[in-house]
Amino acid sequence: MVTIQEMELKERGLLAVNRSQKLGRPILISEVHNVDSINPLAFFNSGRESFLGERFYWKDPKESIVLVGLGISKQIQSDQATDRFFHVEDEWKKFLRDSFVFNPYPENGLGPVMFGGFSFDPSKKKTELWSKYADSLFHIPKYMLTVFENQTFLTTNIVCTPNDDITLFEKVIAERSQLLSSLKENYEVRAANLLDIKEISPDKWKKSVEEVVSDVKEGPLKKVVLARELRLSFDHHVMAEGVLANLYRQQRESFIFVFESNGDCFVGATPERLVKKQANKVYSTCLAGSIPRGKSEEEDRVLGEKLLNDKKNLIEHGFVVEMIKEALEESCKEIILPEKPQLMKIRDIQHLYTPVIGKCHEDASLLLLVERLHPTPALGGLPKQEAVEKIREVEELERGFYAAPLGWADYRANGEFAVSIRSGLIQGKEASLFAGCGVVADSDSESEYQETRLKFRPMLRALGGN
DSSP states (O other), X not given: OOOOOHHHHHXXXXXXXXXXXXXXXXXXXXXXXXXXXXXXXXXXXXXXXXXXXXXXXXXXXXXXXXXXXXXXXXXEEEOOSSSHHHHHHHHHHHHHTTOEEEOOOOOXXXXXXXXXXXXXXXXXXXXXXXXXXXXXXXXXXXXXXEEETTEEEEEEXXXXXXXXXXXXXXXXXXXXXXXXXXXXXXXXXOOOOEEEEEESSHHHHHHHHHHHHHHHHHSSOOEEXXXXXXXXXXXXXXXXXXXXXXXXXXXXXXXEEEEEETTEEEEEEEOOEEEEEETTEEEEEEEEEEEEOOSSHHHHHHHHHHHHTOHHHHHHHHHHHHHHHHHHHTTEEEEEOOSSOEEEEOSSEEEEEEEEEEEEOTTOOHHHHHHHHSSOTTXXXXXXXXXXXXXXXXXXXXXXXXXXXXXXXXXXXXXXXXXXXXXXXXXTTEEEEEEEEEEOTTOOHHHHHHHHHHHHHHHHHHTTOO
């Protein structure tokens, strides 16, 4: 049982209401408490009854930080295609202006935090598939659990208006108490049975790979990443709680995320960081080039060595390294970059991996870094703009948040975004899974098709497939 001093919120809340009345606009009050240990999965599950459709979950690969949000105190969204990163940052700063933040702790991911992301390509023609997600969409949660290096914190965010009074805070206290008293370690999840898997236009996709190979050979394109979709059908509604628990068991070494919006749920376990900012340090990941895991230690080692010496994959990886280095240079005084890639081994796949660390300027903006880095050549291609235009032209799929930046930013300008691959969109009794591969001059359509089948496997397994 977690107990929190209730009187503090009432007293602080009245200060916020008073400021709201003076300024004539809504004001945020954010309160952080260091609490006893709470299981993040139990906290997420406890929000199903009152906050279904308004939850998020985020865990980094080392579990140094876990964020779980319930409810929406503020939503920042936009479908504008130009200046969308600047627009979100501007809205975020306006929302934080004149706010009351009661947070005595130095840890990241506390107090006001916005969680969400951007679509892959806001200029792509819209379909029904992603109709529940704006091209830029962020939620500032009402209640947020943060587990930071084994310490547990609870943030409460309330937006006060000039018409509010103490009853608002009494309601929040009652709701928060009910939430904390309803936590269950063993949450019963009814598993949905997979009835059907439909590949969306596989032959057409292979043909588009062959067309792009011809384009790359003629220039100026060097690489184009093409993605495709699987559509799954189930016997009843798929519960995000069950998929999240499966990902925890099966893909714990990845970024694990859930982002609900208007009844749909975007969920995944991605190995790929886009960018992390912590004070004056930035971290990014170059991840391109892949091969399956071996069935034995020796086979796994041989496959890994093959990948480390594969010319095609090394060239692809080099494109990503160079692009990320250039993207960070404008914001960083110094960049540390290993000379050669190493292997990142996850359950089904081995990747070529190069970590990047930069020391950034004081005024460096996390969202500006996201804008510069998205999409990396691993998700879009090279040259960047021409590759995105080619994807827009030939790809049947509307990617939405697939292969796009998803993550969080706190009020102190720290945060982290991953590239949301190995992911799926749950929609009631159906789900779409997404996977892509890099097409270069010597690509073979059947080989690329098989690579996407491998990349579907983590989410397919988490949803009850093989």
